[in-house]
Structure formats: C-alpha cells, structure tokens
Amino acid sequence: MAAMEEYDDNYLIVLIGSGDEAAFQIFFDRRMGDVFKLSYSLLLDKQMAEDATQEVFVKIWQKAVHWKADAAVKTWLLTIARNHCLDVLRKKRNDLKKHHSFFTDMISLDKDVKANSSESKIDQEKHKGNIKNALFELPERQREAITLVYYNEVRNLEAAGIMGLQVAAFDSLLARARRNLRKQLEGEEDLLRGYSIK
Amino acid sequence: MTKEAEEKLKDYLALYGRDFSRWPITLSAAERKIAADIPEYKAAQDVDSVLEETIWPEVSSSLKARTLEKIKSMPQAEIQMPAVPLFVTMMIRKPAYLMVSLAMFLCLGVVSGNSYKISSQPSDTAYSYFAMGPAYSYSVQAGGAYGGK
Numbered sequence A: 001m002a003a004m005e006e007y008d009d010n011y012l013i014v015l016i017g018s019g020d021e022a023a024f025q026i027f028f029d030r031r032m033g034d035v036f037k038l039s040y041s042l043l044l045d046k047q048m049a050e051d052a053t054q055e056v057f058v059k060i061w062q063k064a065v066h067w068k069a070d071a072a073v074k075t076w077l078l079t080i081a082r083n084h085c086l087d088v089l090r091k092k093r094n095d096l097k098k099h100h101s102f103f104t105d106m107i108s109l110d111k112d113v114k115a116n117s118s119e120s121k122i123d124q125e126k127h128k129g130n131i132k133n134a135l136f137e138l139p140e141r142q143r144e145a146i147t148l149v150y151y152n153e154v155r156n157l158e159a160a161g162i163m164g165l166q167v168a169a170f171d172s173l174l175a176r177a178r179r180n181l182r183k184q185l186e187g188e189e190d191l192l193r194g195y196s197i198k
Numbered sequence B: 001m002t003k004e005a006e007e008k009l010k011d012y013l014a015l016y017g018r019d020f021s022r023w024p025i026t027l028s029a030a031e032r033k034i035a036a037d038i039p040e041y042k043a044a045q046d047v048d049s050v051l052e053e054t055i056w057p058e059v060s061s062s063l064k065a066r067t068l069e070k071i072k073s074m075p076q077a078e079i080q081m082p083a084v085p086l087f088v089t090m091m092i093r094k095p096a097y098l099m100v101s102l103a104m105f106l107c108l109g110v111v112s113g114n115s116y117k118i119s120s121q122p123s124d125t126a127y128s129y130f131a132m133g134p135a136y137s138y139s140v141q142a143g144g145a146y147g148g149k
Helices: A009-017 A021-043 A046-066 A073-098 A100-117 A122-132 A140-151 A156-163 A167-197 B003-016 B029-037 B040-053 B063-072 B086-093 B095-119 B122-126 B132-141
Strands: none
Touching: A009 A021, A009 A046, A009 A073, A021 A046, A021 A073, A021 A140, A021 B063, A046 A073, A046 B063, A073 A156, A140 A156, A140 A167, A156 A167, A167 B003, A167 B040, B003 B029, B003 B040, B029 B040, B086 B095
16 A cells, blocks of 8 residues: 555545544645745735635635535645735725824834945845745745745646736736846846945 | 747747757657757746756644644545435335325326327328438428429
C-alpha cells in the first residue's frame, strides 16, 4: 500500500471529508505555503495571513465533504482562501472608515517617513531591500495575479477563474503587473545610480 | 521574421516572462530561440529575477499545531442526501410493493402496446424511420421533399 504522503490532493480531500486527521495533516503540509502566500499577498500582514491560513484550513476540514471532483482541489482551496481574505479586507476597510481621522494621520505620517527616507545613506540599503519586495508595492489585484501564477503555480486559465475574470482580462492584468514591476525596478536603478554619483 | 511575429513574441515575454515552460506549447523551438535574442528578453529576465528574490515572511512553527487543535473542536459538515420519494422507500423496505409495482408496469406496457397496434393503420408503419423504402417512394410520388409539382 502506498504511503499517504504519495496520495494526490483529490484522494486526501475525500479522506479529510471522512474525518481523517492524518490526511488533513499531510494536506496542510503540502498546501499551507500556497494559502499563506496568497493570503499574505492580499493582506500584507504576517499575523493576519497566518490567521487567514488557519481559518481557510478549518473551512477545508468542515467543507471537504462538499468538494466536487469536477473542480481541481488547488483551485478550490485558493478560491476559498481568496474569498476569506477579501472578507477580512472588507471588514478591515470598514473599520478604517470608522476611524477615518486616525487613518489620515497615518497616511500623512507614512508620507513624511517616505520623503525623509530617500535622503539618508542608510535608506540606500532599504531601497536595495525594496527591489526584492517590489511585488508587495503593486496594487492589490496585480499582486494577487502575480502570486497565483508565479508562487502558487496556477495556470492563467485557472487563475482567471479564481479571480472571477475572463482569461483575456487576467492576461492583461498580469502583463500590467509585470510592467509595473519593471518600472519599479528602473526607478530603483535610477535612484541607486543617483547615490553612486554622490 | 515578420513584424507581427516579433510583436507576438514581445507580448509573450511581457506576459509569461523568460520561463518558456509557461509559454503556449504551440510555439516552436525556433521561435523560442528568436525570443531569447529580443531586447525585451532582458527586461523580462530582470522582472523574473525580482520575483524569484522576493522574500516572504517565515510562517510561525506553531501554525500547524494551532490549526490541528482548532479542527478537533470543529464538527464536519454532513452529507445531505437528496429526499427519496415515499413510494421508492416503500418499495425498498417491502419486497411485496416492489413486485406489485413491477407487475403494474408490465401490465401497463402490454395494454399500451396493444392499443397502439389496434389503432394504427398499415400505412402508419410504412413511413416510419424503420421503413426507408416506402418513405422514399412516397416523397417521390408527392413531388419530392421540397414540394415540387
């Protein structure tokens, strides 16, 4: 008999649906990274992304029995994760609206920090670091598209389905995201060149 | 290489990057080789490098334990079976009902078959799908399927 680690996702989900905790653990180990990355790319907060990952897997535990074999497990899992994160974001935005004045203060503070940061030598290192995290500077939907395709390794067709878009619209979103990354990269290069002249 | 073909390769580079495994499989090896020589390939390579070097936060080691702890207190959803009609339930529970139902269906079949045979004329069967010859001759006699004179 094959070890449970070798079972494919479909079989593991069927086992999870029957209440098999060992299958759940294997599925968690296998897919936790995918869910965490998608959650983090949407929420941009480690703690919130971990909480979202936990909630998503609890939902999987509860809903595994409703999984239909006509949908790929990974697509189903990522759709649940995305919907959960969007719910979290919606709640967060509503809370922020309630505390509008606090929020505007934070934005002005953030702008001050960014304005000051571009002038110090220490920040040169920070900008170098930023190149590596340019993904997280992208708008939400572009981040999501890149994460699905490059980190979750989902095909464009499936990723479009997860985001509820037509494939052509998804392709254009992805191309726009890559273009923005390129622009950021050029901006960083110009900035670093400026430092080296000084 | 035509201008259109080059534009297509540029679009693919902008969309899929330098990793040809993501590209449409319809693209030939020669086209991929040409794509690698386009100046846009370097730009795509830079973007891919940024994506490869992205630093993701480390996931807490306690996350798995926390999740496993939580699911222990969570009941799983139950499968909702579709509602079964009462007469089906009765047939399954009592074989006598099943036998009576089968006998009734049999009788109904015999009666309806006989009534069709009595009421139908020989000409009805002549033009059925199973009798190609008469149907063809009928259409010829009547002036064809398109209503000729």
